Amino acid sequence: MMVWLRSLRAPLCVCVLGSLFLVLLFRLAGPPLQDDHKALLEETRKWRAELDLLKLNLERHKDKDKEKDKELKLEAKLEPKLEPKLESRPEPEPDLETLLRSNEDENWAHGPECAPYPRYENLEFHSPHFQKTQHGNLTYYLYGAYYDRRPRVAELVILAMITTCTDNHPPTYCQMWFEGETLPELVPLHESKLAWFPQWGQGEGVPFPTLLTFQMQSPRQPQLVALVFGNGCAVPQNALKVIQPPVLEEERVKAQPRLRTGICVKYLRFPDVDISERLVEWLELMRLLGAGKIRAFDIGQLHPNISRTLAYYTRPEDGLLELRPYQMLPTFDGKTELCRQLNEVLLYNDCLYRSLYEFDYVAVMDVDEVIMPLGRQRSWPDLLEELEAADVNCSARCGYCFSNVYFPKELAPDPKMESCFYMLAHVTRVAEHLDPALAAKCLHNTAYSTVMHNHFAIQWRESCGPQHVDVEMGQMQHYRHVDILETLVKPPPKLDDNIRRFQKQLMRNVRAVHRQLGWPGAT
Template sequence: MINERGFKGTEYPTTYCQMWFKEQTKPLIVRVHEHKVVWKWGAGSPGYYFPTLMSCAVPKGKVPDMISLVSGPCDKATNLLKVVYEPQQLEDAPNVSSEDRSLRFAICVKALDFLYDDMSWRLIEWLELMRLLGTSKVIFYSSPMHANISRVLQHYMEESPDFVELRPLSLGRGEPNLPHFHHYIMASNYFNTILNEMIPYNDCFYRNMYRFDYIGVFDIDEVIMPLGNVTNWTDLVTLARTVPDYLGYTSESCQDWVSFCFRNVYYPRYADQPKYFRQLPSFFYMLQHVKRTALHCNRFDAAKCLHSTRYAVGLHNHFAIHWTNEASCAAKSVPIEYAQMQHYREPDNKTWLLDPVVDDNIWRFQPQLQDRTLAKYKKLGFLPSLSELTALKEQQRKADEMLLQKLVGVQQSNIAA
């Protein structure tokens, strides 16, 4: 995964891979034979670098230890990339149908750019829901973030190292990954932010493609939610293989699809309305927000997918942009009768906020999700102790008393006047 200027119509410069193998003192020189741009839109924009997948043929049965990219076959390399290759045993190969094991799912998350917003409590609830749905691993990428978010990730990495991973991240144009500056530079140039996001998505995919059957690219306010009697992603994928493709974009003869995609529906705050589940505290964000917009987005607008590691080649934030066309069909959009992508944010079109509907399907997970999330809150010290609660109540009582005295004093002054 490298960055190259993506001007429209520009010829790619001749590039070679210098492959270094164990017990060999000279590299094998192979010409780059394929370029796959991960983000195809906006080509011709000056000053931007477009993430590009570059392919070199590797000798059959051999795996290089390291690879350098050079302009000429005999050039001295100025870069050296370590090759990560972790093949699975034959019986554990991805997508092998077996009654004695569930499908393996992983989630790739872009850098959490919440330097000033404490999203730690929502992150915990989201992680525990992902675990309930069948996610085996969630991979995050490091960036300057709120201290409580760092605490949460560190806690999970210590207690569940196989479930949460945090990887380092550098920016494509060389911007320093420093607190405040990183947040500012990303916020000031949204297009550059999008292009940078493609790198961790594909880095995550390639690092984990031999470990999992399906990989999703999500934000922490997004949930692919199975509906009806289906409560996990393994059963959802099994069902998705049999249901029709929404609007029929893929042929009925398809047997395999690069991805199963799910239409977006918004769950806004509706902050002016009372919470729905009175038995639960307000810090259970998703459990409390069960009103959604009446409309779902179309199949190409803000959908999210579960990508097959057998067929996907390159990902962007919503779809597989490249895949093995000879072996699989394009993505299937699963009808909303069976599942939906629940997006806990405000819709861009504010008219969609009108006439919301109650969709409390998440309450199927309420007992387990509540218990697991609450246990994490307690362990991390996010909940006040009894003495702290007593002190807070006393502080609130005094504040209310002072406000009442002030209001009474104002009223008496008005009467006297």
């Protein structure tokens, strides 16, 4: 019986569904009631609206899925490119000790080959800034190494203090080590250049600033150099990291239409007197004149407020001042002033070689001096462009020098000027400029100057010598006491307020710095 009923299940279902279909068809075909018809239409509209909404939501989800797929594909494409970018970021340059110790475990660093790599334990530091090397009766205090690509054959220059003021050096070699290589190039001394004239002063055992030059044998730039004597394969007792020039492509990107100017200042020594206000006025005037950077040296003898003030200018956000630490070599009895001057000359040459590719001209000045453009020119770049254009008798000039004229503190300042503006207040000077051969200061062309002194270039290459600039075009304003007291009254002093051309902007800039430093009374 059960089997028979199961066999009828399918035909019964078909009959029931067919009957329902006929009833529905009859209802639709017959004359429906008006209310039923309206209800049916309303239900149909709702059903279609819900169906349309469902389709819309489905489409939106599809679009979102497509966008997500695109993003995932894009990320997949970008991921391989991001990794090399992160890896190619330049790492901080290792210091000398880190560089030497990173190679000391390599077999080639202490093998019998010519020559072994320098070892940090073999170096003798006379101070944090000098390495001491001796040969015979000469002592070499090595300070820096610089790659100079200005000559037709590029040179490696080692700056040192050497206990001789002659060029009588033993056979000298430079071991040049290149990054990633296990053997150095051995290069003999090409030339020694004394940054001093012996007639200015000398003494037994006194070290003199000297530049030792070595001609490169390949276009590569060494990473590390060592100075050895007698035998080029000798075990080095010193090692200097080479100060590298910028890449040529980087220079082209940074090229500016105007001449770039910088300043070299000797070590700063103001332990007891706070001259912060004068320094701010001077620094801001240098900025207005066109100085891109000022390099100076800190020997640890600065008034606390001066250190705080200078720190404002060494910040990366400002960058006008680069203050490098320095410790002077010991002085000799009776030769203190001579040794002081010799240390200054060493630092001026270090500044020159650090500035070779950063600036077109550098001024060597003290913080109480101003090379002031006169006439219609108001900046060093403008003045230099005019001087170069007028220099028709020389295709290349190593520098332009300006006569010294004193604006002494003994002559009364303008009482109407605020005390924090020392130079703006002192606008009365002695009547006459010094002779151009005395105490002049220069703007030196970094393309040609090779050896520097406080007042002029001692040596230069492939150019004419320095030119004296007429006092109608520029002068070196010296804000200090006079050497000859008679000049305070004879001839009668003159009013020279050319600095007032910068007064409005200079005062605004100086006051802004005072506010930043939080000085009392800053407005």
